[in-house]
Amino acid sequence: MSTPTNLKSTGLKATLPRLKVLELFEHSTKQHLTAEDIYRMLIADDIDIGLATVYRVLTQFEQAGLLIRHHFDSDKAVYELNVGQHHDHLVCLQCGHLEEFFDEEIERRQKSIAAERGFTIHDHSLHLYVDCNRVNCPHRSAIK
Amino acid sequence: MSTPTNLKSTGLKATLPRLKVLELFEHSTKQHLTAEDIYRMLIADDIDIGLATVYRVLTQFEQAGLLIRHHFDSDKAVYELNVGQHHDHLVCLQCGHLEEFFDEEIERRQKSIAAERGFTIHDHSLHLYVDCNRVNCPHRSAIK
DNA sequence: CTTGTTGCAAATATTTTGCACCCAT
DNA sequence: ATGGGTGCAAAATATTTGCAACAAG
Numbered sequence: 001m002s003t004p005t006n007l008k009s010t011g012l013k014a015t016l017p018r019l020k021v022l023e024l025f026e027h028s029t030k031q032h033l034t035a036e037d038i039y040r041m042l043i044a045d046d047i048d049i050g051l052a053t054v055y056r057v058l059t060q061f062e063q064a065g066l067l068i069r070h071h072f073d074s075d076k077a078v079y080e081l082n083v084g085q086h087h088d089h090l091v092c093l094q095c096g097h098l099e100e101f102f103d104e105e106i107e108r109r110q111k112s113i114a115a116e117r118g119f120t121i122h123d124h125s126l127h128l129y130v131d132c133n134r135v136n137c138p139h140r141s142a143i144k
Numbered sequence: 145m146s147t148p149t150n151l152k153s154t155g156l157k158a159t160l161p162r163l164k165v166l167e168l169f170e171h172s173t174k175q176h177l178t179a180e181d182i183y184r185m186l187i188a189d190d191i192d193i194g195l196a197t198v199y200r201v202l203t204q205f206e207q208a209g210l211l212i213r214h215h216f217d218s219d220k221a222v223y224e225l226n227v228g229q230h231h232d233h234l235v236c237l238q239c240g241h242l243e244e245f246f247d248e249e250i251e252r253r254q255k256s257i258a259a260e261r262g263f264t265i266h267d268h269s270l271h272l273y274v275d276c277n278r279v280n281c282p283h284r285s286a287i288k
Numbered sequence: 289c290t291t292g293t294t295g296c297a298a299a300t301a302t303t304t305t306g307c308a309c310c311c312a313t
Numbered sequence: 314a315t316g317g318g319t320g321c322a323a324a325a326t327a328t329t330t331g332c333a334a335c336a337a338g
Contacts, residue, residue, distance in 0.1 A: 130263035
């Protein structure tokens, strides 16, 4: 399939750090990564990169629309590949497990809510914080 | 009206910093405040308080259920009084203007989405990022 | 070549923690 | 009086920036 989420189209030069970061997002099993995650993974992979560069690249990619930034509940930002198809998130408060969903009806209601007020909706973020109750959830039924 | 969002009921002692912080939330025209906001307002009000104390008090109040913490888009947390009635937020990307809303249908859909997956929903956050287009919005129709 | 990009170190920004002193109960 | 609470300073975290060296177009 053509270029791997074309870098050229963004006006950014195709440098090693940038290619490696994109590669990570495209191949990692985890879709949502923090700057620290990426830095560690690349270092572990013997790529000589600086944490500052990771931050810079992530910021550039976000502005270029290649990545999407989220904050979820914590203080640190996580990024995911922007695959066009918008979706929202379910986050397990116990184990951090993350799932995505999309609901037409919710999208529709959001639009009317903004429209009713004469606002132009640019974007939204919706996170559902849950206990996932999966068998492998570390904190499953922690108590009782 | 009885006690001002009763502190005693939380098991926390009624100290000056705590009372002043609560007072701020109850009387300020701005409902959403950062630790820094609060610190500055109290200092400006000649209350001798430390920023660390503000952080501690906010954390305690959040755990006690008196305040709700949000992250919106920025890196810093904002707090608002927990008035029982849950609601979501509309945030103007241009001027920071904030409005609240509540939509039965969205609430309902969220519950089913979690339920469908066998998840127990604890909480959620929904922010709509908009251009508010109000006359006094500093960046109103910045361009065209 | 020339300008964008990088790694490093230092700077910021936000929030947390250790500790000795202080004050509500 | 006594255990929780406070201010201050220092630590911890997360992210940004200055700068000289470097590399892509």
